[in-house]
Amino acid sequence: MDVSLVEHLLLNIEETVSIVLFGIGFTILLLHRNLIKKIMGMNIMDTATYLFLASKGYITGRAVPIVVDGIQDVSAYINPVPSGLVLTGIVVSVSTTALMLALTIRLYERYHSLDLDEILILAKEEEQT
Amino acid sequence: MSRKKDNYETSRWRKFKSWVDGETDPLDHGMEAHEAIPPREDIYDSPAHEKAVKEELSRIYGEDRKAVLRARGIRYFQRFYKVMSVVLCLGIIMVLLWTVASLPITGNASNPDNNEVAARYIEKGLQETGAVNIVTGMILDYRAFDTFGESCVLFIGSCCVLVLLRLDGDSKNESIRKMIAESDDRHFEPKNDIILQKCACVLVPIIMIFGVYIVLNGHLSPGGGFSGGAVLGSGLILYLNAFGYGKMGKMFTEKLYKRITLCALTFYCLAKSYSFFTGANHLESKIPLGTPGAILSSGLILPLNICVGLVVACTMYAFYTLFRKGGM
Amino acid sequence: MRLFECILLLSLIVCAMSVAFTKDLLTSIIIFMSYSLIMCIIWMILQSPDLAITEAAVGAGVTSILFFLTLKKIRAIRKEDGSEQEEG
Numbered sequence: 001m002d003v004s005l006v007e008h009l010l011l012n013i014e015e016t017v018s019i020v021l022f023g024i025g026f027t028i029l030l031l032h033r034n035l036i037k038k039i040m041g042m043n044i045m046d047t048a049t050y051l052f053l054a055s056k057g058y059i060t061g062r063a064v065p066i067v068v069d070g071i072q073d074v075s076a077y078i079n080p081v082p083s084g085l086v087l088t089g090i091v092v093s094v095s096t097t098a099l100m101l102a103l104t105i106r107l108y109e110r111y112h113s114l115d116l117d118e119i120l121i122l123a124k125e126e127e128q129t
Numbered sequence: 130m131s132r133k134k135d136n137y138e139t140s141r142w143r144k145f146k147s148w149v150d151g152e153t154d155p156l157d158h159g160m161e162a163h164e165a166i167p168p169r170e171d172i173y174d175s176p177a178h179e180k181a182v183k184e185e186l187s188r189i190y191g192e193d194r195k196a197v198l199r200a201r202g203i204r205y206f207q208r209f210y211k212v213m214s215v216v217l218c219l220g221i222i223m224v225l226l227w228t229v230a231s232l233p234i235t236g237n238a239s240n241p242d243n244n245e246v247a248a249r250y251i252e253k254g255l256q257e258t259g260a261v262n263i264v265t266g267m268i269l270d271y272r273a274f275d276t277f278g279e280s281c282v283l284f285i286g287s288c289c290v291l292v293l294l295r296l297d298g299d300s301k302n303e304s305i306r307k308m309i310a311e312s313d314d315r316h317f318e319p320k321n322d323i324i325l326q327k328c329a330c331v332l333v334p335i336i337m338i339f340g341v342y343i344v345l346n347g348h349l350s351p352g353g354g355f356s357g358g359a360v361l362g363s364g365l366i367l368y369l370n371a372f373g374y375g376k377m378g379k380m381f382t383e384k385l386y387k388r389i390t391l392c393a394l395t396f397y398c399l400a401k402s403y404s405f406f407t408g409a410n411h412l413e414s415k416i417p418l419g420t421p422g423a424i425l426s427s428g429l430i431l432p433l434n435i436c437v438g439l440v441v442a443c444t445m446y447a448f449y450t451l452f453r454k455g456g457m
Numbered sequence: 458m459r460l461f462e463c464i465l466l467l468s469l470i471v472c473a474m475s476v477a478f479t480k481d482l483l484t485s486i487i488i489f490m491s492y493s494l495i496m497c498i499i500w501m502i503l504q505s506p507d508l509a510i511t512e513a514a515v516g517a518g519v520t521s522i523l524f525f526l527t528l529k530k531i532r533a534i535r536k537e538d539g540s541e542q543e544e545g
Contacts, residue, residue: 008230014503015229017466023222024473030214036482036527040489043520044473047496050508058503059243060236065263066350067255067421075238077263079247083505084268088279090511091355091441095286097520098448101527102293105452108531112538117207264507343510351506359514366522445519452526 014055021048033115035104039097046093050086057082259418259427260348269353269430269437273401276433280397280440284390287444287451296455322371329371336364344438348427354434358441365446374454386443393436400429462502469495486524493517 009016021044028041057079065080104114111119233240250267260266268276344357369377407413419426472492479485493516500509 005230008234009226011234012229012232013463013466014235015232016226017469019222019225019229020470021473022225023218024470024477026221027214027218028477030218031211032477034482036524037477037485040476040485040524043489044476044492047493047516051496051499054500054503054505054508055235056240056242057505058236059238059240062238062504064351064504064506065251067261067263072252072255074248074251077251078504079243080250080263080267081247082242083264083507084272086505086508087264087268087353087355087511088275090508090515091359092279092282094359094515094520095283095444098452098523099286099289099293101452101523102290105527105530106293108534112534114531117203121203262507264505352510353507356507356510356514359511359519363514363518363522448519448523449526452523452530 014058015052018048018052018055021045021051033117035107035114035116036101038116039100039104042100043093043097046089050089053082053086053089255421258430259421260430261421261427262348262350262353265347265353265430265434266427269347269433270428273433274405276437277397277401280394280437283440283444284394287447290448290451294451294455325371329367333364333368333371336360336367340364340438340442344434345424345431347434347438348430349424354437355441357434358438359445361438361442362445362449365442366449369446369449381446386447389439390443393439397433397436400433404429458502462499465495465499465502469499482528483525486521486528489524490517490521493520 025041025044025046025048028044029038032038032041059078062078063076065077065083107119108114111122113119113122250263250271254263254266255261258266258270260270340357340360340363342357343352343360344354347353347357365377365381404416416428418428421427425431469492472488472495476485476488476492479488493512496516497509497512500506500512
C-alpha cells in the first residue's frame with residue numbers, strides 16, 4: 001500500500017512538486033512577518049497552481065497545440081484548455097502583485113514598518129487614541 | 130542542546146497551563162516569563178526585531194497591569210499561531226499529496242480531462258476561428274469574454290495602483306509638494322550613463338520589434354497579446370531608465386496612456402459584442418477568416434490581439450512609473 | 458529528458474525554500490527571479506510555449522522589477538527616517 005503510494009507520487013512528479021511548492025508558499029504566507037516575503041509566498045502559491053494545471057494538460061509524446069501541415073487529429077496535440085486558463089492567470093497575478101506592493105508602500109509610509117504584527121499593534125493604538 | 134530544548138518545552142507547557150488555570154499572579158509571572166525565555170531559535174526572528182519587541186514589552190510593562198496582560202496575551206497568541214499554522218500547512222500538504230497519489234498518471238491520453246471539449250477545439254478550431262495556434266484561437270474566440278474580463282482586471286489594477294501611489298503635481302498642500310520633490314529621484318542617479326545609453330540604443334529596437342512580432346503573430350505562433358504586451362512594456366521601461374522622463378514625455382504621456390487604454394478596451398468590447406450577437410442569433414458575421422497561416426487571417430483575432438497587447442504594455446509601463454515617482 | 462525535468466523540479470523546490478530562509482530581501486527577490494526562469498523552462502518541457510513566453514516576460518521581468526522598486530522606495534523612506542533621528 002505504502003510503496004504503491006510513493007510510486008504513484010513519483011509517477012505524478014509534477015503534481016507532487018506543485019503541491020510541495022504550494023505548501024512552501026502557504027507556510028511563507030502564514031509564518032513570515034515581512035510583508036514583501038508574504039507577497040512572494042503568494043506568488044509561489046500562484047505558480048504552483050499553474051504548474052498543477054499545466055501538467056494536467058500534458059500528454060506524453062504529443063506536440064504543442066499549433067496546427068502543422070494541416071493535421072487536425074486529436075492524437076497529435078496536447079490539451080489546449082489548461083494552457084489558456086493558465087495564460088489568463090499569469091497576467092492577473094501580476095496585477096494583484098502590483099496592487100499588493102502598492103499597499104505595502106502605503107503601509108510603510110504610514111507606520112514605518114514592514115512587520116505585520118507591529119503594524120497591527122500600531123494601528124490598534126492609533127484607533128484607541 | 131536537547132536538554133535545553135526539553136527544559137524550554139516543559140517550561141512553556143507549564144506556563145501555558147498556569148496561564149489557563151490562572152493560578153499565579155499574572156504580573157509576577159509576566160516578569161518571570163519575560164526573563165526566562167531564551168531567544169527563540171527559529172530563523173524568522175532577527176535579533177533586532179526581538180529587541181524591539183522586548184523594548185515594546187518593557188515600555189508597556191511600565192505603564193499598567195492591564196497592558197502587561199495584553200502584551201502577554203499577544204505573545205501567547207503568536208506562539209499559538211505559529212504552532213497552529215505549521216500544523217495547518219502540514220495537514221493541507223498531507224491531504225493534497227494523498228489526493229495526488231490517487232489522481233490518474235500524468236501524460237496519459239485517456240485521462241478524464243482530455244475530453245470532448247479539447248477534442249472539439251483541436252478538430253474544428255482551425256475552420257471556426259482561422260487561427261493556427263489553437264490556444265490563441267481558444268482564448269480570443271471561443272472564450273473571448275474571459276479575456277475581456279481579464280483586460281479589465283489589468284485596467285482596474287492599474288487604476289487602484291494609481292489611487293494608492295499617485296502624487297498630484299497641482300496640489301496646494303506643502304507636504305505633498307515636498308513628497309513630490311523627494312520622489313523625483315533622477316538627480317541621485319548618474320545622469321546620461323553612457324554604458325546604459327549605448328546598450329539601450331542597441332537593445333530597445335530589438336526588444337520592441339520582438340514584442341510587435343509576438344503580438345502580430347499571436348495567431349500563427351506561440352505568443353499573443355499578453356506576452357507581447359509585457360515585452361513591449363519592458364522595452365518602454367528600459368528606454369525610460371536610459372534616457373529619462375524628459376525624452377519619454379515627448380513620446381508617451383498620461384493623456385496618450387488614457388486614450389490608448391480606453392480605445393483598446395472599447396474596441397475589444399464592441400468587436401466581441403458584435404461577434405457574440407451574430408453568433409448567438411445564427412447570423413452571418415461577414416468577417417472573412419482568410420487562409421490559415423497568412424498574417425491577415427483568422428478574422429477578429431489579430432485586432433483583438435493588438436488591443437490586448439496595447440492594454441498590457443500600457444499597464445506595465447504605468448505600474449513602473451507609478452511605483453517610481455507616483456505619476457506618468 | 459525525464460532526468461532533466463526532475464532536476465529542474467528539484468531546483469524549483471530548492472529555490473522556493475531559499476526564498477523562505479534568506480534574510481536579505483534583495484537576495485530573495487533575485488532567487489525568486491531565477492525561480493520564475495526555471496518555471497519557464499519547465500513549461501517549455503510541458504509543451505506550452507505560450508506560457509513560457511508569458512512567464513519569462515511577466516514573471517521574471519515585470520514582477521521582479523516591481524519588487525525591486527518597492528524595496529528601493531522602502532529603503533529611501535528608511536534612510537530619511539534615520540537622518541531625521543540622528544538630527545533629533
